[in-house]
């Protein structure tokens with residue numbers, strides 16, 4: 001068998017295919033109390049879940065995907081030797097990793113929305129579609145797989161959406177930067193980034209540093225699978241607006257200050273390409289809005305501060321400790337809750353935010369590394385203090401540095417704008433792994 005040719009037919013579409021724009025999505029969490037019912041669920045879902053090869057099918061933009069937590073694999077009766085072959089982060093689950101992820105205080109697991117973070121989260125079914133009508137038909141297909149199934153119960157549901165302008169709750173265009181992946185035919189958004197080896201995102205293939213030997217066993221279970229990290233992140237939109245208004249100055253308008261925190265204007269236009277004025281046409285142009293690096297043009301960060309969200313999350317070729325290429329990820333962010341109306345500065349008490357989803361083959365060196373080292377520390381770029389000003393775990397005492405001539409500007413008292421409501425580490429099995437799970441005995 002040629003082990004390096006990508007088997008798109010066996011990979012769930014949710015792993016590789018970009019989501020439609022606009023789109024609606026629903027997450028459903030299921031608990032398995034009876035392994036026979038759980039295995040039947042796997043069998044039924046294996047006929048509903050779309051594969052990554054359906055790129056040209058008429059309904060390519062509507063799909064159902066399925067992911068399992070470690071507790072879910074246990075509930076299905078996966079043999080212990082196989083369970084032991086999964087990485088420790090996955091075995092422990094997200095709640096156990098809370099301290100390292102910065103999920104403390106209000107964001108700590110004891111304050112999470114139930115049942116997130118509990119041992120009841122076994123299966124996460126996601127339906128995605130460009131509109132609510134097609135979403136409903138995809139959801140109905142998913143529902144048929146667990147309806148009247150003994151020992152399988154739906155215990156949580158979250159509806160989400162991405163608006164046509166793709167703006168998340170703070171008002172910034174999202175869904176711009178994606179890595180190119182060798183062998184998939186799906187282009188990345190930065191023409192200056194070399195495509196990444198497929199093993200960075202799909203298990204069982206060579207990756208940037210090895211031969212894919214970390215695949216869970218047996219091969220039929222691990223190969224063509226991936227990991228997904230779900231995080232429900234509440235956004236304090238009024239607090240963000242208040243902070244930006246309070247810290248703006250004559251030299252730095254509110255919009256420029258907000259752009260410095262993010263690294264992009266709200267239109268999506270990158271500071272790297274238009275550092276002084278917004279350029280909405282550039283922001284909307286997928287051929288140009290991610291076409292930049294940092295080192296040659298902006299080593300110090302006069303345009304894009306080293307501490308801004310996008311430069312932390314992907315330092316590209318900037319001088320940082322380590323190799324950015326081995327910490328890349330596929331993101332599938334989806335908003336939930338209604339937007340806070342424009343101009344409102346007081347919190348209305350409404351729940352809104354981002355259902356963040358990471359997809360990648362390495363929970364430790366991709367998601368956890370980025371969350372702990374790049375988001376919540378500054379040492380990697382030589383910073384002395386400060387966390388990600390948009391999504392970091394700041395506590396009101398942090399600072400954010402904006403390199404400027406003749407002297408840098410330093411914003412103080414950075415509060416926490418994003419609160420974790422819960423989440424889980426899940427395994428996205430291949431289609432043949434779903435059938436293998438369905439046929440488990442004993």
Ligand code: HEM
Pocket residue numbers: 168169170172173174175176177178233234235262264309310311313314329331353354356367370371375390391418
């Ligand atoms: C509520 C929390 C968050 C908000 C509002 C947010 C918002 C954004 C926005 C507006 C962008 C720029 C658009 C784009 O490049 O697609 C972006 C980029 C990005 N974000 Fe976030 N984000 C959040 C949380 C996270 C988390 C938790 C991670 C990972 C641990 C993350 C990783 C990234 C990455 C990797 C990029 C692309 C950077 C690049 O390649 O330039 N974000 N985010």
